[in-house]
Amino acid sequence: MITKPATKYVPFRPFKEDYSDRTWPSKSITKAPIWLSTDLRDGNQSLIEPMNIERKISFFEQLLKIGFKEIEVGFPSASKTEFDFTRKLIEDDYIPDDVTISVLTQSREDLIRKTIEAVYGAKHAIVHLYNACAPSFRKIVFNMNRDDIKQIAVNGANLTKDLFAQYSDKTIWQYEYSIEVFSSTELEFALDVANTVIDIFQPTATNKLILNLPATVEASTPNIYADQIEWMNRNINNRDNVILSVHPHNDRGTAVASAELAIMAGADRVEGCLFGHGERTGNVDLITLALNLYTQGINPELDFSDIDEVRRCVEHCTQMITPPRHPYAGDLVFTAFSGSHQDAIKKGMSLQKTDAIWEVPYLPIDPADLGRNYDAVIRVNSQSGKGGVAYLLEREYGLVLPRKLQIEFSRAVQRFTDKTGREVTAEAVYNIFKSEYLDQNSPWKLIRHRIDGDPQAAEAKHFSVEAEIECSGEKRIIHGEGNGAISAFISALGLPARIMNYHEHSLGSNTNTRAACYVELRIDHNNSVFGVGIDRDIVTASFRAVLGAINRHLKSEKNLNNICRFAIGVIFPSITSID
Numbered sequence: 001m002i003t004k005p006a007t008k009y010v011p012f013r014p015f016k017e018d019y020s021d022r023t024w025p026s027k028s029i030t031k032a033p034i035w036l037s038t039d040l041r042d043g044n045q046s047l048i049e050p051m052n053i054e055r056k057i058s059f060f061e062q063l064l065k066i067g068f069k070e071i072e073v074g075f076p077s078a079s080k081t082e083f084d085f086t087r088k089l090i091e092d093d094y095i096p097d098d099v100t101i102s103v104l105t106q107s108r109e110d111l112i113r114k115t116i117e118a119v120y121g122a123k124h125a126i127v128h129l130y131n132a133c134a135p136s137f138r139k140i141v142f143n144m145n146r147d148d149i150k151q152i153a154v155n156g157a158n159l160t161k162d163l164f165a166q167y168s169d170k171t172i173w174q175y176e177y178s179i180e181v182f183s184s185t186e187l188e189f190a191l192d193v194a195n196t197v198i199d200i201f202q203p204t205a206t207n208k209l210i211l212n213l214p215a216t217v218e219a220s221t222p223n224i225y226a227d228q229i230e231w232m233n234r235n236i237n238n239r240d241n242v243i244l245s246v247h248p249h250n251d252r253g254t255a256v257a258s259a260e261l262a263i264m265a266g267a268d269r270v271e272g273c274l275f276g277h278g279e280r281t282g283n284v285d286l287i288t289l290a291l292n293l294y295t296q297g298i299n300p301e302l303d304f305s306d307i308d309e310v311r312r313c314v315e316h317c318t319q320m321i322t323p324p325r326h327p328y329a330g331d332l333v334f335t336a337f338s339g340s341h342q343d344a345i346k347k348g349m350s351l352q353k354t355d356a357i358w359e360v361p362y363l364p365i366d367p368a369d370l371g372r373n374y375d376a377v378i379r380v381n382s383q384s385g386k387g388g389v390a391y392l393l394e395r396e397y398g399l400v401l402p403r404k405l406q407i408e409f410s411r412a413v414q415r416f417t418d419k420t421g422r423e424v425t426a427e428a429v430y431n432i433f434k435s436e437y438l439d440q441n442s443p444w445k446l447i448r449h450r451i452d453g454d455p456q457a458a459e460a461k462h463f464s465v466e467a468e469i470e471c472s473g474e475k476r477i478i479h480g481e482g483n484g485a486i487s488a489f490i491s492a493l494g495l496p497a498r499i500m501n502y503h504e505h506s507l508g509s510n511t512n513t514r515a516a517c518y519v520e521l522r523i524d525h526n527n528s529v530f531g532v533g534i535d536r537d538i539v540t541a542s543f544r545a546v547l548g549a550i551n552r553h554l555k556s557e558k559n560l561n562n563i564c565r566f567a568i569g570v571i572f573p574s575i576t577s578i579d
Ligand SMILES: CC(=O)SCCNC(=O)CCNC(=O)[C@H](O)C(C)(C)COP(=O)(O)OP(=O)(O)OC[C@H]1O[C@@H](n2cnc3c(N)ncnc32)[C@H](O)[C@@H]1OP(=O)(O)O
Pocket: 042, 045, 075, 077, 078, 079, 105, 106, 107, 108, 111, 130, 131, 132, 141, 142, 152, 180, 216, 279
């Protein structure tokens, strides 16, 4: 890295004078632009292994499904595959009547003729000529002055116009001209070339010319590109009959912003690729652009309601992978790992009504609108808090943990993730929950019980319980009374324990319905502890929860004189040690 980059690089300055009368900053985007997918050309020309015809057909069909009405199908003069693919689309009737295919060519006579031959017979076709006009290209690639460069555009336009007239019987032609490397071309020269081409074609309301102003190489911040587009928009001839198009590349990583600001600056049309494929760092990503519009409440006129299928098809055809953080489509974009995000998403999801304005924190779009499901939303690692853990248990296993238990349990999960250093699946979370709460059957285990009681009775202690419990292989029958089944059971155990919190809900449905009970128990003056029980019978579930809490308390309590041990000693005098 050189320490003085100014000795090697200079910024491109499109305006000699101040351009402070720009208006685009106070504009907003109100409708979708005309879209052109250049996946089968700019996208394809930049693949390590360009698509074969079969893959190009799959891609073309996918583009139709998404709803593209303009599709650049290739550079037919470049190779037999490109030529044959174009012919196949036309001859085998792949192109719906409302779709226009586009083909690209350099502005060279032999190539233009071959291009027209390739596309002749399509109902509608765009023939797209380009030549680079930027100073470095004039000097290095062409070794020509401005007039010579303009002449390339003029010759190409004149020849194409003649050929359009000659082959007008089967095809409705449209001309597109690109000032290649517009992003680094002096504006007054770009305007001169553009106006000369416009004047040759004399476009009309029924046959508009497409003027494409590409950021072939992204050269400056998006606001400068927007200035360039606005200036051209104001100054080109016959503006009403010209479709102003942009084609941003992503060299600086700002192609999406460039396209958005360019639309604010007057562009009518955007050329780009799905997932931002294309030369070098790629073209502008049309999925991101379209879904950015969608999240502003604007119909993008492109359908990404099954984004995973679009991704699968593109990955198959291009053999390129989608980065996990790719906007809207990456594996991880609807995933929250960190605790506070998970908490907010969980709250947002539970408050969100199906037909209401979307306002789930941290999620700019409803994953369901893209055909992605909520299950992927939350993943748990060592940064995760209670929200994610609780969400997973609820989604996958129907367990709705009381808030305090969420906090307690998330610590158990955190201990596990800290140890493994890895993300945990919903199944792993459940297994931790099971061993922490559900498998707490020792030292005390419930064998059976019988309760008698009348909830309507006036006396305080109207419930009596008889229960058989087991400890270290020995079984005993215990009895107790209380004003509820649980308090009667606790009294049978002979423990100074109080229920601090009790929650229950049903799990599953119909014949498979079970009850889940969550009990927060304070034993003597110790910190409270949770127990959870699940059973077909709600009383059994609650007794299990109580014993689970006691067992957990015993495991964490090192004091040998602990009151629980004392209670065991009373019920099971022969048991001297439970360790
Ligand atoms: C920014 C973009 O993405 S532009 C599209 C780029 N994509 C492609 O080029 C893919 C397909 N292209 C090809 O396969 C080849 O370039 C072909 C088959 C079209 C032409 O191949 P060749 O005839 O060997 O020419 P080559 O591609 O090397 O082009 C160089 C010549 O064309 C001239 N040229 C380049 N661009 C243009 C243009 N837009 N209009 C007119 N002439 C041009 C160059 O000045 C050079 O001329 P020179 O040989 O007199 O110095």
